[in-house]
Amino acid sequence: MSYELVIVGGGKMGSALAEGLLRAQWCAPERLAVVDHTASTRESLAQRLAGVAVLPSLELGDVDENTGALLCVKPDYAESVARSIGALGVRRLLSVVAGLTTARIESVMVQPVAVVRSMPNTPVLVGKGVSAIAGGAHVTADDLVWAESILGAVGTVVRVTERNIDVVTGLSGPMPAYLYLIVEALIEAGVYQGLPRAVAQTLVVDSLEGTAALLKQTGTSPEELRHQVTSPGGTTAAGLRALENRSVRAAMIDAVSAAADRSRQLGR
Ligand SMILES: NC(=O)c1ccc[n+]([C@@H]2O[C@H](COP(=O)([O-])OP(=O)(O)OC[C@H]3O[C@@H](n4cnc5c(N)ncnc54)[C@H](OP(=O)(O)O)[C@@H]3O)[C@@H](O)[C@H]2O)c1
Numbered sequence: 001m002s003y004e005l006v007i008v009g010g011g012k013m014g015s016a017l018a019e020g021l022l023r024a025q026w027c028a029p030e031r032l033a034v035v036d037h038t039a040s041t042r043e044s045l046a047q048r049l050a051g052v053a054v055l056p057s058l059e060l061g062d063v064d065e066n067t068g069a070l071l072c073v074k075p076d077y078a079e080s081v082a083r084s085i086g087a088l089g090v091r092r093l094l095s096v097v098a099g100l101t102t103a104r105i106e107s108v109m110v111q112p113v114a115v116v117r118s119m120p121n122t123p124v125l126v127g128k129g130v131s132a133i134a135g136g137a138h139v140t141a142d143d144l145v146w147a148e149s150i151l152g153a154v155g156t157v158v159r160v161t162e163r164n165i166d167v168v169t170g171l172s173g174p175m176p177a178y179l180y181l182i183v184e185a186l187i188e189a190g191v192y193q194g195l196p197r198a199v200a201q202t203l204v205v206d207s208l209e210g211t212a213a214l215l216k217q218t219g220t221s222p223e224e225l226r227h228q229v230t231s232p233g234g235t236t237a238a239g240l241r242a243l244e245n246r247s248v249r250a251a252m253i254d255a256v257s258a259a260a261d262r263s264r265q266l267g268r
Pocket of ligand 1: 008009010011012013014035036037038041071072073074075077078081096097098119120121122
């Protein structure tokens, strides 16, 4: 029996996507297969993904021309895995592999395959990720809608040109890491000023969640929201002045540029 979707690589990304697709009832569980070559990973996947086929490899008959494939393995061997998926007859492939271009995937295929490249971020693990997608040479509007429906099961999806996938790789890709660093520093600052660590952690983490909700739910610009909480000559104005003195804004621009440049370099 052929599957509607095969997820190749059942690690962090592949398993998070499989769980999101089951939650969203994207297809019946028995129409979904997850392929992973490691037995211990397959055991844990089978426990987490009730009704889903968990396979050591794909065989002829598991896929037909209507089967979609999701490529979720590490970049080092992604091209050879893509080649073997293509050789089985898959015509539509969504890749989450960092740095691997649609052209490179297309070049290892024996026939034209619609390749959609994406860059998700780690909040997909809790169903709140954000992913950007870009289509390759053989992609139709339907293929993009198909890719959006998959990544939409684990968060928000935006469309970009493939050139801008590198920018996304510098911005939303590592953004959790940027924010962890800021959160860590703010907790230390609270402790330095005398707060118990657990109290500082609650204040910082819950403020982050509340601030994101305010930004999202009000639709107000960050500048306007910042003006609303900055009284002339007040405490927040003093804190912001200290941040501007340390060029925090320029540091953010440099961080995104450095990460995007590194992505371009890895893609070559
Ligand atoms: N994690 C993220 O936050 C994130 C964000 C954006 C993009 N990505 C991209 O997502 C991809 C997967 O990342 P990940 O973090 O999910 O990696 P991961 O946890 O290492 O998962 C990859 C899985 O694929 C298995 N595998 C390797 N070769 C295979 C093959 N030929 N057939 C079947 N299974 C195979 C691996 O098994 P073994 O490890 O036992 O070999 C592992 O279980 C990467 O290309 C990465 O660039 C990840």
